[in-house]
Amino acid sequence: MALGKITYQKVALKYGILVGAAHIVYFLLMGIFGLHDIVALSFISAIFLVIGIVLAISKFKRIKNGMIHYFQGLAIGATVGVASSTILGLFLVLYISLFDSTYLAHLQASSLFPESISLLALFVLTIIYGTVPGFIIAFVAMQWFKRADHSLTERV
Template identity: 25%
Template sequence: MAQSTVSTESYGVRYGLIAAVVMIAYFLFINMINLQDVEIVRFASNIFIILAVMWAIYSFKNNYRGPVPYLPGLAVGFLVGLIGSVVYAFFIYVYAKFLNPNYATVLNTQDYYGSVLSPMMLAGAITILGTAVGTMTGYILMMAYDNSGARTTE
């Protein structure tokens, strides 16, 4: 049985934190250049979760001895999305609630997901979306990397 040199949890936490830091930097950057009201620009932060999952699974694959099993690879994608989006959502909540209360008023005038959301609801929505993006990216990548022999040639 092949063993990974590093656990899936450590990959998920490491790359999830990297994704969160980059998303926070991106958020501060778009606020600095006053593009936070542009929906496409705001939601583009999910690209960093996709890139972090790709990087994490690629690194996991390179450090794994033997064929990469599907479920541990999927777990890496899920954890990167979950950790990254939870940390980012927590930052958004703290930013809107304590660091810049005026931003909470801005949130109340913007239409997120078809409705007006409080900072807490926005944090929850960010967490759900980020986790889904990470999981789906991991799912797609593991379809390419899975060499477990479960596929048929018929």
């Protein structure tokens, strides 16, 4: 792929899909180990979002020979957040609708979600819970990546 055709949107979408898949695998592992009752554990998956955003920004900066605009980094974070949380939200809607409707009751019983949360509200909240932190994580990460001399990998 030519350098001119690589956009921050393509890089962010790729990493957003990977982070979304990681969220799903983590959710399924929690189910296998019987940890769905502990809703707060699901927020540990934010680590995947942090890693995905940092890797996406680093990859884009490396592809662009060390040049990244500040707002491109912020957009990468927000896009990774939107993409990954939309994938997770769709998965949760399908999972609750087809396999385990009691999971929604677990969420309603927790103090982290409203008692009357619906599937649509869960979908929207999942996207918000991924997008806003994605933007904030990118804002913090860009404090490092905005400088030309900072990168996760050494140049040879």
